[in-house]
Amino acid sequence: MAEPNVLNPHPPEFEQFLYASVGEDRNGYVVTVLSTFARLGLDPWKETAELVTLGHEAAQTRLASLLVQFQDVPTLASDHTRVARDLSQLLPDSQTSGALKRAAATVADGHTGTVQAIWVLLAIIFVLFQMLMLGGSGVGE
Known part of the structure; x- marks a missing residue:
């Protein structure tokens, strides 16, 4: 299996x-x-x-x-x-x-909650990365 x-x-x-x-x-x-x-x-x-x-x-x-x-x-x-x-x-x-x-x-x-926790963690990392990328584009203008 x-x-x-x-x-x-x-x-x-x-x-x-x-x-x-x-x-x-x-x-x-x-x-x-x-x-x-x-x-x-x-x-x-x-x-x-x-x-x-x-x-x-x-x-x-x-x-x-x-x-x-x-x-x-x-x-x-x-x-x-x-x-x-x-x-x-x-x-x-x-x-x-x-x-x-x-x-x-x-x-x-x-215990399938472990998988869900991994997906939540990845989503948080993705959002933080997007905020970093979008927040940095307006600097110095």
């Missing part, structure tokens, strides 16, 4: 799970796991990372409890257990990849 990079800090192994359908909403639009988590007020990547670290059975139980709370897809009210079982099969196996387990733990622990 490739390590998450600066421009996309999320493990690519999460994509198959996050972009899977949980069903259609009342307007006939497909709702994904990513959208479901976001509508429940959860960080989709963090929640997925936590599901990966839980193991298959516990992840399926946790996912079922989240899906039963989600009211935007009417069919989930009666079918959340089957949907959770099917979706949990799409979660990457944390046992097969030490790198994935580390990435999941990093996302779950919220």
Whole structure:
């Protein structure tokens, strides 16, 4: 597995799970796991990372409890257990990849803030450089 990079800090192994359908909403639009988590007020990547670290059975139980709370897809009210079982099969196996387990733990622990701090620091340096360049052009006129 490739390590998450600066421009996309999320493990690519999460994509198959996050972009899977949980069903259609009342307007006939497909709702994904990513959208479901976001509508429940959860960080989709963090929640997925936590599901990966839980193991298959516990992840399926946790996912079922989240899906039963989600009211935007009417069919989930009666079918959340089957949907959770099917979706949990799409979660990457944390046992097969030490790198994935580390990435999941990093996302779950919220250490992606380091990358954001680097971008903020670079933005500050850029602004200071611009101020220096623009401020120096009017001197002596």
